[in-house]
Amino acid sequence: MGEHDITENLLGTYLKGRRAKLDPAALGFSVGRRRTPGLRREEVAQRANISPTWYTWLEQGRGGAASADVLDRIARAMMLTNVEREHLFLLGLGRLPEVHYRKDESVTxxxxxxxxxxxxxxxxxxxxxxxxxxxxxxxxxxxxxxxxxxxxxxxxxxxxxxxxxxxxxxxxxxxxxxxxxxxxxxxxxxxxxxxxxxxxxxxxxxxxxxxxxxxxxxxxxxxxxxxxxxxxxxxxxxxxxxxxxxxxxxxxxxxxxxxxxxxxxxxxxxxxxxxxxxxxxxxx
Known part of the structure; x- marks a missing residue:
């Protein structure tokens, strides 16, 4: 097997891993019977206000690169921390997200x-x-x-x-x-x-x-x-x-x-x- 045959979809793996850590009940979704932990793909898409098909393609490595706006919506939908959001952009676009200054003068x-x-x-x-x-x-x-x-x-x-x-x-x-x-x-x-x-x-x-x-x-x-x-x-x-x-x-x-x-x-x-x-x- 050649090295290109085992290339991993890093963005899709990361999204799937973050999605599995989300609590459906805490986010207002019915728990019911779920085959896997966390949110379903369509639930993430709903929170991010994007097409379920488009989100599924992202996890599967299909459909091309996502826009910064889509990645930002997904980051908010998954409640990613700043460092997690940065990692998402690096995987999806090969760059850090644009900086939006947040005034916080607290020091621990x-x-x-x-x-x-x-x-x-x-x-x-x-x-x-x-x-x-x-x-x-x-x-x-x-x-x-x-x-x-x-x-x-x-x-x-x-x-x-x-x-x-x-x-x-x-x-x-x-x-x-x-x-x-x-x-x-x-x-x-x-x-x-x-x-x-x-x-x-x-x-x-x-x-x-x-x-x-x-x-x-x-x-x-x-x-x-x-x-x-x-x-x-x-x-x-x-x-x-x-x-x-x-x-x-x-x-x-x-x-x-x-x-x-x-x-x-x-x-x-x-x-x-x-x-x-x-x-x-x-x-x-």
Whole structure:
């Protein structure tokens, strides 16, 4: 038997497996006598508002590729998680689904504990719109006292363009500002959050001619890793090696960790952090 004779219909196998895990009673279907667990094909088609014949062909590997709209309907009908939906699109179309931004600023206690364990390295979690939603004590001491600000003001672009103290802490403010604007533009577009960031962009354009000019340049940057220098009010010049990490299962969140560039700086930061009283807020 040749290798092409045993080629598996991966999409059909995946659909059949997901369908078998659905509870008919919980979804309003009569249980009755069923030869196999889960929903019948026609029941999935009914929930997805597509033809039962077309759905059957998908499971059987017939009829050609499904459209993104059909796959999206099936994903909703089967109540797939985000990662399951992505896998469905990869099998059906060979690509990820288009991104639709969903605002969710919640951070689990477990993720907060990860941030706390990284001290004395300042670490924070920001959204695709660059709102800071979680941080550790080192970030409070070295970067910004986020606890003292209302949630709506904990935005990196606001700090860079509207906070004189943050501006003064940068060695080359214009270079930092251009980098932030370019990386922010990429993150917002990648997350499908153009509409969500427009009010912030409009506000910053009104309040900061420098932001307006940089935004109109349409420059884009990648915020992966690099070196950041700051002038700290207590410790003076400090250098960090920073890295940005995606949070698995949360494409809207990014963790940024600032590692002190030298052991001496790490010890100085550690002493300053330990001298600060613990202020534990509940995660967003």
């Amino acid at each position: 206690p477990r993720l907060q504990r990860v941030l706390d364990a990284l001290e004395p390295s300042p670490a924070l979690i920001r959204t695709a719109t660059w709102d800071v939603v979680a941080w550790n004590r080192a970030a409070t001491v070295m970067l910004t006292d986020y606890d003292s600000l209302p949630p709506g003001q904990r935005n990196v672009l606001r700090f860079i363009f509207l906070d004189p103290r943050v501006r003064a802490a940068q060695y080359d403010w214009e270079s930092v500002a251009r980098f932030v604007v370019g990386a922010f533009r990429v993150d917002a577009a990648r997350a499908g959050a153009a509409a969500e960031v427009q009010p912030l962009v409009d506000e910053l354009c009104r309040l900061s001619p420098e932001f307006e000019a940089m935004w109109r340049d349409n420059d884009v940057r990648s915020h992966g890793e690099g070196v950041k220098h700051i002038r700290h009010a207590v410790l003076g010049p400090i250098a960090f090696e920073y890295s940005a990490f995606a949070v698995d299962g949360r494409p809207d969140l990014t963790m940024v960790v600032y590692n002190p560039a030298t052991l001496e700086d790490a010890e100085r930061i550690k002493s300053l952090v330990e001298a600060r009283p613990v202020s534990r807020r509940a995660p967003s």
